[in-house]
Amino acid sequence: MTTNESKKPSSDPQIPAFLRQTTEDLATTLAFIQSQIHAIYSTASADQQDDNAPKLDHDTYIKIYTATHSYCTATKSPKGSLSGEDLYRYLEEEVRNYCQGVRSYIFITDNDEEDDPARRLLKAYITQYNKFAHLSNLVKNLMQVLERHWVRREIDEKKKNVYLIEDLNKMVWRKQVLQVGADTAPRKQGLGEVADAVTELRERSGGMAEYDSKLVKDVVRSLSFLGLTLDD
Known part of the structure; x- marks a missing residue:
């Protein structure tokens, strides 16, 4: 007679912590989330041929959302409260880099035969x-746990x-793409x-x-x- 042994969590460091059913390796979980955020923004970059924002399949969406939940609810600050600053600052930097690429595409690159x-x-x-x-709405939904x-x-x-994630996206777009609030911006740009x-x-005529x-x-309307208005 044989018995089924419970399957042990994988020890592969490339598998995010939430898939290994442990919260011990938060650095790996954070790295996984960051890699997925980077992939989303890279796929949507302005120089790509597709003018539509990327769509995630159900499994990928659930993995990212669950990993974010695992990270945000397991990470403790020195005061013992839940923390998410590392993830938030990484997201902020990705949004900033993305918007800088958009600005270059719109105002600098001769990208159209028009x-x-x-x-x-x-x-x-x-x-x-x-x-x-x-794209912002997709990321906002993925980062609900971080926001909460x-x-x-x-x-x-x-x-x-x-x-808030939505306000962060608006602020970065205004500063990086439209140069509103950017102290070093030439007056007529953006x-x-x-x-x-x-x-x-x-x-x-x-x-x-x-x-x-x-x-x-x-x-x-945008x-x-x-x-903003055209008088700003």
Whole structure:
């Protein structure tokens, strides 16, 4: 007669801690989450051909979410409270790097055969903004546990430079892409260039084509969502 032995957790250090049914190796769990965040933003980078934000299959989504839960609820700060600063700061840096790439793509790279500079700029801007909005929502959902267990407590304690995930994304986009609040930004870059392009399309003789009218409305609406107007 044989008996089934319980399966022992894997000792492979490449397998994240939550899959090994242990919380002892939090560094590996954090590294796994960071690698997945990096992969998401790299796949969605502005120089990729696909204008849509990446989609995660169900299994990958659950693994990342569960790993985040495992990390955030097992990590203790010196005071004994739950901590998530390492993960939060890594996410912040990934968002910043992503937005810097978007800025380069929109305002610096000649990435379109469109012979109308104003239309080209606005089309590139709204395409990248829409992709970023979907990407931000995906990451916000993945990081719900981080926001609930660490971010909100830091905000309640009035800690500086900590924001809700959605607000973090908005702030970084404003600073890095539109150069609003960036102290070293030249005056006419970023938001100023977008404003000039909108004005140019609006003031053309004969009025705007239907496509241009929708494009301008979409851009203005996106700025409003960021808490900005063309007068800022």
